[in-house]
Amino acid sequence: MAKKGARDIALDVLNRVEEQKSYSNLELRNVLDRTELNASDVGLVTELVYGTIQRKLTLDHVLSHFVGGKKVQTWVRNLLRLSLYQIRFLDRIPERAAVHEAVEIAKKRGHQGVASMVNGVLRNVLRQPDVWERIPEGDTAKRIAVAYSHPEWLVRQWIKEYGEETTKAICEANNRTPHSSIRVNPLKAKKNELLQQLTEAVGAVHESALSQDGLLIEGGHAAGTRWFKEGFYTIQDESSMLVAPALAPKPGMRVLDACAAPGGKTTHLAELMGDQGQIIASDVHPHKRDLIANAAKRLGISIIEPIVSDALDLPDKGLGTFDRILLDAPCSGLGVIRRKPDLKWNKTPEDVRAIAQLQYELLKTLSTMLAPGGMLVYSTCTIEPKENQDIVRRFVAEHPEFMLDNTLRDDLPQAVSDKVDETGAYIQILPHDFDSDGFFIARLKRR
Numbered sequence: 479m480a481k482k483g484a485r486d487i488a489l490d491v492l493n494r495v496e497e498q499k500s501y502s503n504l505e506l507r508n509v510l511d512r513t514e515l516n517a518s519d520v521g522l523v524t525e526l527v528y529g530t531i532q533r534k535l536t537l538d539h540v541l542s543h544f545v546g547g548k549k550v551q552t553w554v555r556n557l558l559r560l561s562l563y564q565i566r567f568l569d570r571i572p573e574r575a576a577v578h579e580a581v582e583i584a585k586k587r588g589h590q591g592v593a594s595m596v597n598g599v600l601r602n603v604l605r606q607p608d609v610w611e612r613i614p615e616g617d618t619a620k621r622i623a624v625a626y627s628h629p630e631w632l633v634r635q636w637i638k639e640y641g642e643e644t645t646k647a648i649c650e651a652n653n654r655t656p657h658s659s660i661r662v663n664p665l666k667a668k669k670n671e672l673l674q675q676l677t678e679a680v681g682a683v684h685e686s687a688l689s690q691d692g693l694l695i696e697g698g699h700a701a702g703t704r705w706f707k708e709g710f711y712t713i714q715d716e717s718s719m720l721v722a723p724a725l726a727p728k729p730g731m732r733v734l735d736a737c738a739a740p741g742g743k744t745t746h747l748a749e750l751m752g753d754q755g756q757i758i759a760s761d762v763h764p765h766k767r768d769l770i771a772n773a774a775k776r777l778g779i780s781i782i783e784p785i786v787s788d789a790l791d792l793p794d795k796g797l798g799t800f801d802r803i804l805l806d807a808p809c810s811g812l813g814v815i816r817r818k819p820d821l822k823w824n825k826t827p828e829d830v831r832a833i834a835q836l837q838y839e840l841l842k843t844l845s846t847m848l849a850p851g852g853m854l855v856y857s858t859c860t861i862e863p864k865e866n867q868d869i870v871r872r873f874v875a876e877h878p879e880f881m882l883d884n885t886l887r888d889d890l891p892q893a894v895s896d897k898v899d900e901t902g903a904y905i906q907i908l909p910h911d912f913d914s915d916g917f918f919i920a921r922l923k924r925r
């Protein structure tokens with residue numbers, strides 16, 4: 479059997495994601511692990527899958543002008559989306575090549591009628607380039623939703639929370655490719671030296687404006703270098719690097735990280751503590767325990783004790799009290815849409831409500847384990863106030879022994895300090911603020 483090309487493989491992934499309701503990153507990894515594509519084709523498959531999912535609503539809007547009302551099989555619709563994505567959003571692929579490949583795939587998978595239909599639709603789109611500018615009828619939310627390919631309910635919600643212009647900026651940022659960033663491990667490496675070494679090995683490397691521990695890498699495979707294998711750095715988004723410093727951990731302290739896997743922030747905490755003290759790193763999923771242990775081992779960290787527990791059960795485990803607690807809570811993830819575009823299509827308002835309830839319970843439960851005078855950081859990678867500010871506000875209102883710590887700014891880099899809210903205790907980073915993940919960080923203190 480002839481080997482499958484990049485577009486054929488991308489189409490398989492898109493079909494599986496839709497039919498099995500599975501995650502594109504898992505399906506992609508599954509498929510790419512089993513193929514023998516070269517690096518550039520791996521890049522193309524990845525881009526085609528993420529890009530097509532990202533722009534789905536815009537692509538479907540254009541398709542509706544040509545196949546509206548007709549029943550189209552899932553694989554044919556995905557083939558049309560995939561091809562339109564190349565035509566509109568990938569400069570490096572000639573339009574004729576995209577159409578030709580699509581027709582060949584259609585012939586292979588279907589009958590001649592399907593191939594003619596695919597050919598006809600794509601050529602019609604090419605003949606009418608203004609179709610991309612035809613904005614749908616309807617209100618602002620609907621128009622933004624189609625133009626920037628986001629679900630209407632989410633756009634409507636963001637307009638209410640952030641206004642129209644900010645909503646457009648969020649959606650636009652969500653459609654950009656994320657930077658690749660790393661956090662230098664000070665236990666093993668010096669930032670300037672590593673910057674130099676990586677520049678020679680993988681290409682352009684810059685200092686992060688957001689985190690003093692961060693570097694941005696353009697091109698290259700950050701997890702493939704010998705410095706990664708030797709534990710000189712961790713791959714982490716820049717805004718996520720703000721969380722551990724916000725907890726202000728000091729060497730010798732007892733720290734609890736209650737939702738710790740895969741260990742990105744736990745290991746950062748240990749690095750900031752100079753690997754002195756104790757960190758209990760807990761997660762509910764047994765299979766994730768090794769991820770934390772392996773990360774600590776690779777980075778040369780000894781103070782992390784990974785355990786498996788539902789965070790709601792931690793007070794019954796006889797662990798005593800802690801100087802610092804991190805609750806990096808499970809969340810809707812709506813701040814990391816650019817990395818996981820499926821999220822925006824899969825999440826519902828009901829999901830946000832349900833996870834907010836769990837988040838509040840987690841905060842309430844873990845707060846009982848904080849020593850007097852201790853600090854607790856609550857963080858999420860979402861931009862939904864229901865999961866962020868509302869949780870923290872309600873918590874301090876119902877727990878007078880806790881206060882918002884209005885000195886959070888002291889432990890954040892200058893570049894982000896004007897994003898700290900007027901309470902001085904929390905910061906909401908939106909995806910377009912620094913072209914990073916959307917993140918929320920709040921700091922509470924026990925009186």
Ligand SMILES: C[S@@+](CC[C@H](N)C(=O)[O-])C[C@H]1O[C@@H](n2cnc3c(N)ncnc32)[C@H](O)[C@@H]1O
Nearest residue numbers: 737738739740741742743761762788789806808
């Ligand atoms: C946002 S992720 C944590 C990321 C981690 N802090 C890092 O920086 O690598 C949330 C984690 O919470 C865990 N989790 C979900 N529900 C939990 C619960 N009830 N108790 C403990 N952990 C939970 C998930 O398994 C997931 O690993």
